[in-house]
Amino acid sequence: xxATTKYSLVIPFMNEEEVxxxxxxxxxxxMADLDGAAEVVFIDDGSRDNSAALVAERARQDGRFKIIRLxxxxxxxxxxxxxxxxxxxxxxxxxxxxxxxxxxxxxxxIAKWQEGYEIVHAQRRRRDGETMFKKMSAxxxxxxxxxxxxxxxxxxxxxxxxxxxxxxxxxxxxxxRDRFLRGMFAWVGFRQCLVxxxxxxxxxxxxxxxxxxxxxxxxxxxxxxSDAPLRMALWLGALVSLGAMLYGAYIFSLALFTDRxxxxxxxxxxxxxxxxxxxxLISGVIGLFVGRIYTExxxxxxxxxSESIGLTDVVRLPDQRxxxxxxxxxxxxxxx
Ligand code: UDP
Ligand code: MG
Numbered sequence: 139x140x141a142t143t144k145y146s147l148v149i150p151f152m153n154e155e156e157v158x159x160x161x162x163x164x165x166x167x168x169m170a171d172l173d174g175a176a177e178v179v180f181i182d183d184g185s186r187d188n189s190a191a192l193v194a195e196r197a198r199q200d201g202r203f204k205i206i207r208l209x210x211x212x213x214x215x216x217x218x219x220x221x222x223x224x225x226x227x228x229x230x231x232x233x234x235x236x237x238x239x240x241x242x243x244x245x246x247x248i249a250k251w252q253e254g255y256e257i258v259h260a261q262r263r264r265r266d267g268e269t270m271f272k273k274m275s276a277x278x279x280x281x282x283x284x285x286x287x288x289x290x291x292x293x294x295x296x297x298x299x300x301x302x303x304x305x306x307x308x309x310x311x312x313x314x315r316d317r318f319l320r321g322m323f324a325w326v327g328f329r330q331c332l333v334x335x336x337x338x339x340x341x342x343x344x345x346x347x348x349x350x351x352x353x354x355x356x357x358x359x360x361x362x363x364s365d366a367p368l369r370m371a372l373w374l375g376a377l378v379s380l381g382a383m384l385y386g387a388y389i390f391s392l393a394l395f396t397d398r399x400x401x402x403x404x405x406x407x408x409x410x411x412x413x414x415x416x417x418x419l420i421s422g423v424i425g426l427f428v429g430r431i432y433t434e435x436x437x438x439x440x441x442x443x444s445e446s447i448g449l450t451d452v453v454r455l456p457d458q459r460x461x462x463x464x465x466x467x468x469x470x471x472x473x474x
Pocket of ligand 1: 150152153212213217238340
């Protein structure tokens with residue numbers, strides 16, 4: 139590992155062969171303007187096209203470009219995690235491969251880092267070329283997350299950000315499986331600030347975040363950073379039981395003071411089905427959290443690396459690099 143690397147760019151990609159040549163050229167210019175040595179850590183997240191070969195070719199010619207290839211597609215958040223595990227810079231900048239996070243904006247992030255901020259989030263002021271649906275759903279989601287979550291996750295902030303090496307170490311010590319990095323970065327603390335930018339369109343290729351993956355990420359955010367659904371289940375349960383008790387009292391009074399008792403077949407069915415619906419809902423919510431416990435308990439490594447260029451000591455399998463073994467451990471084992 140190069141002890142003098144000042145800046146690391148961490149860039150995950152999956153099937154981005156159209157945009158990677160553009161990106162690497164832009165990065166050349168960007169790195170030439172920096173005030174220190176820089177490296178680019180590319181993470182191939184199981185591409186099936188020519189992307190990895192393109193980057194590998196560049197990496198063989200130019201030592202600043204590095205690549206690790208994951209053994210399959212593990213998803214964007216895990217790919218970024220793998221990159222953070224290998225980045226050796228004093229400041230690490232995470233960005234997308236499609237040039238929606240313009241390298242030039244990174245100069246502004248760096249300026250803030252030099253003022254002493256340890257996490258600089260890039261916040262989207264405008265989103266060009268995104269569908270109405272994506273803008274609206276994103277807006278709604280960020281609002282909801284801010285309300286529900288127990289940590290302050292800044293709005294309209296994706297994964298484009300600069301983090302200090304200390305923060306990278308903090309993230310490496312967080313072994314959770316269902317990774318929602320923007321929440322994790324908010325959670326670790328340190329001195330944080332925002333820099334605004336206008337998010338341009340993707341420069342080539344198409345989005346790798348279809349609705350299904352977006353929903354999954356959204357759900358990870360809510361479940362990992364809030365216990366609101368559980369609390370909601372509790373309140374809902376309490377409310378319904380209270381309702382049922384009141385209704386019971388009402389029936390009881392009918393039995394005592396009137397003779398119109400046994401015509402209530404319909405209401406019995408209604409109450410019964412309402413209660414079983416409530417039961418299902420609440421066990422579903424609990425199930426979601428239990429599912430999380432199950433994946434955490436399995437203690438699988440987050441990813442495997444099949445190949446790398448330009449990086450030494452890559453974490454391929456859990457036991458290969460002792461000082462980073464904590465990446466794969468629970469906090470309990472780390473003390474035991
Ligand atoms: N990506 C990845 N693995 C995946 C999906 C996406 O590494 O499973 C990368 C993708 O190549 C890009 C970044 O994550 O560099 C952001 O994806 P994309 O631009 O498709 O998302 P969007 O900007 O549409 O939300
Ligand atoms: Mg994009």
